[in-house]
Amino acid sequence: MSRYWSTVVRGLNPYVPGEQPKLANLVKLNTNENPYGPSPKVLEAVRVEAGDTLRLYPDPNSDKLREAIAANHGVGPSQVFVGNGSDEVLAHAFLALLKHEQPILFPDVTYSFYPVYCGLYDIEYREIPLTDSFEIRVDDYCLPNGGIIFPNPNAPTARLLALSEIERLLERNTESVVVVDEAYVDFGGESAVGLVAKYPQLLVVHTLSKSRSLAGLRVGYAIGQPELIEALIRVKDSFNSYPLDRFAQAGAVAALQDRAYFDETCRKVIATRDRLTAELTALGFEVLPSAANFVFARHVQRDGAELAASLRERSIIVRHFRKPARIAPFLRITVGTEEQCDALIAALKELLP
Numbered sequence: 180m181s182r183y184w185s186t187v188v189r190g191l192n193p194y195v196p197g198e199q200p201k202l203a204n205l206v207k208l209n210t211n212e213n214p215y216g217p218s219p220k221v222l223e224a225v226r227v228e229a230g231d232t233l234r235l236y237p238d239p240n241s242d243k244l245r246e247a248i249a250a251n252h253g254v255g256p257s258q259v260f261v262g263n264g265s266d267e268v269l270a271h272a273f274l275a276l277l278k279h280e281q282p283i284l285f286p287d288v289t290y291s292f293y294p295v296y297c298g299l300y301d302i303e304y305r306e307i308p309l310t311d312s313f314e315i316r317v318d319d320y321c322l323p324n325g326g327i328i329f330p331n332p333n334a335p336t337a338r339l340l341a342l343s344e345i346e347r348l349l350e351r352n353t354e355s356v357v358v359v360d361e362a363y364v365d366f367g368g369e370s371a372v373g374l375v376a377k378y379p380q381l382l383v384v385h386t387l388s389k390s391r392s393l394a395g396l397r398v399g400y401a402i403g404q405p406e407l408i409e410a411l412i413r414v415k416d417s418f419n420s421y422p423l424d425r426f427a428q429a430g431a432v433a434a435l436q437d438r439a440y441f442d443e444t445c446r447k448v449i450a451t452r453d454r455l456t457a458e459l460t461a462l463g464f465e466v467l468p469s470a471a472n473f474v475f476a477r478h479v480q481r482d483g484a485e486l487a488a489s490l491r492e493r494s495i496i497v498r499h500f501r502k503p504a505r506i507a508p509f510l511r512i513t514v515g516t517e518e519q520c521d522a523l524i525a526a527l528k529e530l531l532p
């Protein structure tokens with residue numbers, strides 16, 4: 180605390196990202212990155228961009244990228260907003276679309292950045308408990324609200340809400356915006372983008388950090404009707420006109436155009452996830468059904484924090500959340516390569532004789 184801090188900063192409770200340790204030979208399964216590198220076409224596009232044009236500002240509207248995203252999803256470019264990672268897109272959505280008189284609603288177990296944005300922008304929120312089996316129950320969200328946001332699949336539970344349930348929510352909740360954060364949808368979910376044409380209150384948020392292996396490039400986007408997109412643009416242009424640099428724009432376009440590489444990477448991650456789930460189950464873990472590139476699992480007898488610490492001693496890093504209390508027994512484990520998952524299972528076999 181410093182006397183120079185503003186009142187706003189004094190009251191902040193910032194998000195704590197998963198560690199990025201600088202150690203070699205680490206089996207890093209803690210931040211849901213893709214274990215496979217980006218498409219070679221992305222690397223080439225980024226290389227091409229490293230030239231004289233870097234002295235010029237990038238396209239403030241990211242037109243080529245928005246066109247590539249629009250083509251990918253079968254929507255128009257005016258329905259696409261891009262940002263510096265989906266975290267930035269989400270931040271703008273909180274200020275532009277979720278700050279109203281009524282509290283916004285999100286699950287009690289969810290992406291822990293949501294309450295942080297509420298703190299930053301002074302937005303009231305109400306946490307809606309997941310069911311005992313960690314599912315979102317749409318009926319629980321049918322109350323007056325200033326907006327609704329949840330990830331699908333949810334994080335850190337990895338559980339998927341059926342598209343028919345999302346549509347049921349949209350039918351009942353027409354007076355405020357519903358943000359569906361689809362950071363992990365490419366690993367087994369069905370996207371709600373197809374509902375955007377019918378529901379003007381729907382905003383769907385995606386990232387290139389997970390299924391496109393580009394967490395380091397920082398590109399995310401939102402799809403919604405032009406009215407919602409315009410609200411996001413108004414915030415962006417009141418904050419930073421050039422959120423995506425030339426590398427990010429060029430690399431993201433190349434990633435979206437390499438469909439074959441994307442399909443293959445997702446297929447490999449899903450296959451490894453299913454094998455990992457089976458092996459963890461055989462070791463006495465309860466693993467929630469996952470539609471993401473991570474699993475959420477608790478051992479029937481062993482404490483989550485203790486297991487995470489023991490794995491760490493063996494250079495394997497997974498994520499453990501102390502709060503809320505009902506998820507403390509769980510570990511969130513990113514799906515790595517086959518070899519990384521083998522290393523995890525071998526270590527667990529030593530720890531769980």
Ligand SMILES: Cc1ncc(COP(=O)(O)O)c(C=O)c1O
Nearest residue numbers: 264265266290330362386388399
């Ligand atoms: C549910 C969810 N949404 C959004 C993000 C942010 O992703 P990025 O800012 O890398 O696009 C994450 C990152 O882990 C996430 O888990």
